[in-house]
Amino acid sequence: AARNAEQKEFLQAVDEVLESLEPVVEARPELEKNGLIERIVEPERVVMFRVPWVDDNGKVQVNRGYRVQFNSAIGPYKGGLRFHKSVNLSVIKFLGFEQVFKNSLTGLPMGGGKGGSDFDPHGKSDAEVMRFCQSFMTELYRHIGPDCDVPAGDIGVGGREIGYLFGQYKRITNSFVGVLTGKGIPYGGSLARTEATGYGLCYFADEMLKANGKSFDGAKVVISGSGNVAIYANQKATQLGGKVIAMSDSNGYIVDENGIDYKVMKEIKEVKRARIKTYLDYVPSAKYVEGSAGIWTVPCDIALPCATQNELPLEGAKALVANGCYAVAEGANMPSTPDAVAYLQANNVLFAPAKASNAGGVATSGLEMSQNSQRLAWTFDEVDGKLHGIMKNIYANAAAAAEAYGMKGNLVAGANIAGFTKVADAMLSQGIV
Ligand code: NDP
Helix, strand or coil: CHHHCCCHHHHHHHHHHHHHHHHHHHHCHHHHHCCHHHHHCCCCEEEEEEEEEECCCCCEEEEEEEEEEEECCCCCEEEEEEECCCCCHHHHHHHHHHHHHHHHHCCCCCCEEEEEECCCCCCCCHHHHHHHHHHHHHHHHHHCECCCEEEECECCECHHHHHHHHHHHHHHHCCCCCCCCCCCHHHCCCCCHHHHHHHHHHHHHHHHHHHCCCCCCCCEEEEECCCHHHHHHHHHHHHCCCEEEEEECCCEEEECCCCCCHHHHHHHHHHCCCCHHHHHHHCCCCEEEECHHHHHHCCCCEEEECCCCCCECHHHHHHHHHCCCCEEECCCCCCECHHHHHHHHHCCCEEECHHHHCCHHHHHHHHHHHHHHHCCCCCHHHHHHHHHHHHHHHHHHHHHHHHHCCCCCCHHHHHHHHHHHHHHHHHHHCCCC
8 A cells, every 4th residue: 555655546446355355365375375466456567658739729738648557367458548637547547456357257358457648528629639649549559459458438538539549550550450449330349339338237237136126117217427328328227117317417417207318318418518407408397406416315216326436425325325225336437435335235225336237348348359350240239138148147256256255245245256266366377477
C-alpha cells in the first residue's frame, strides 16, 4: 500500500479482492511461497505518454495518455480505453486490476489491461476528437498488437473513437489486424458488441434472480446512467418483462412510471448527444430531477447502477433497502462503495458484482477477436447466444466458488475467487515472471 499511497481507487479495488481471497490463500500455502499476491497486484508494465493535439482554434492542447498492461498469464492484455477528465493512474490501475479477474471469469483466453486519457470529449468537434485519437495512437501503437494487447472502448470511447484509433493504427503499421475491439461492422466489428454489456448484465441478473425464486417479470427497474451499458440494459430488462422507470446522466435523473423506451434514450444520447433532461421533450408527463445521486430514492424492485465508479454510496443503498429493492446488479465498474455493498448484503439484497455481471462486454470483445483471427463474421444471434451461455457460466462458477469456500450466495467473494484461481494457476505454471 505504501508504494501506491496516493492511488485510492486502486487500493479500494485491491482491498476488496484480497479480502475475498483470504480463505483461498489460507487453503493454498503455495500461493504465498510463490509471491502470488505480491505479483498479481503489481502491473506487468505501465506506459504513460504525452498526447499533443491542435484544437479547432489552432491552439496546441496537451493531455496525458495511459496504458496499464496488468497481467498476461492467460492471454494477451485486454481492456478498454477511457477518455474522461477524471482519468489518472489510480483509476486506470483499478480498472486494469479488476479486468484481470473479469476476463478470467469469461472463460476466454484474455489477460487484463486498461488505458485512456484525461481528454474530455464533451463539447469537442469530430475533427478535434479525430486529431486527439490520431495523436494518442501515434504513441500507443508501439505497445499493442493482436497477440500482445487489444484495447477496446470504455467511457468516452465509442464507435467513433475506435474508428479513428483503428484508422491511425492501420496507417502507421500498414497492417489490417484485430488490434482493437468495438470496431464498426464494416471493418471487423462483431454484431451484438454494442448491446453486449447491457444484455449480459441482464442475463446475469436473470440467473441470480431465478436462483432465488424471483424474476424481471413485472419488476420495477431503476438504471443509473444513459450511456452504452444503461441503454441496452434498459432494452433487455424490458424484453425480460421489467419496467425501467428511471435513468440518469451526470446532471440529473428522469422518472417515467410508464416505462422508459430505450429507443428514445438512444436518440437523445447516441444521435443528438444531448442531456437526459431533453427526455421531457419526448415524454412531457415524465419528471426530471436535478442531481444524479437522488436516483436511488426512486422506489424499485431491481437497481442496475450503470454509470460510473462509486455512484452508489451508503445513503443510496439505505434508500434502496428502505423502499423494498431486492436485487442490485452492477453494470458500471465498481459503482457501489464498499459500505454500500456491505449494507446491501447485510439486508439480504441479492448483489451481483461488476466483474461478474458486466463481463458480457469484454466477453463479446473476445468473440470479436476470434472472428477477426478466423477472418469470419458471425450472425447477431450466434454472438448473442454465445454471450448468453458465457453469462450463465459466470454465474454458475461464481456461485459454486462462493459455496466451495463456505460463503454460499456471496457472489462478490465467489467472482473474485473463481477469477483469481485460473490466473493464479497459470502464473504458478509459468514460473517467477
Ligand atoms: P458511456 O460513456 O456510454 O456512459 C456513461 C453514462 O454515465 C453517461 O450517461 C454519463 O452521463 C453517465 N454518468 C457519468 N457520471 C455519472 C454520475 N456521477 N451519475 C450519473 N450518471 C453519470 O459509458 P458506458 O456506458 O460504456 O460505461 C458505463 C460504465 O460501465 C463504466 O463504469 C464502464 O467502465 C463500465 N463498463 C462498460 C462496458 C462497455 O462495454 N461499454 C463494459 C464493462 C464496463 P454524462 O453524459 O452526463 O457524462
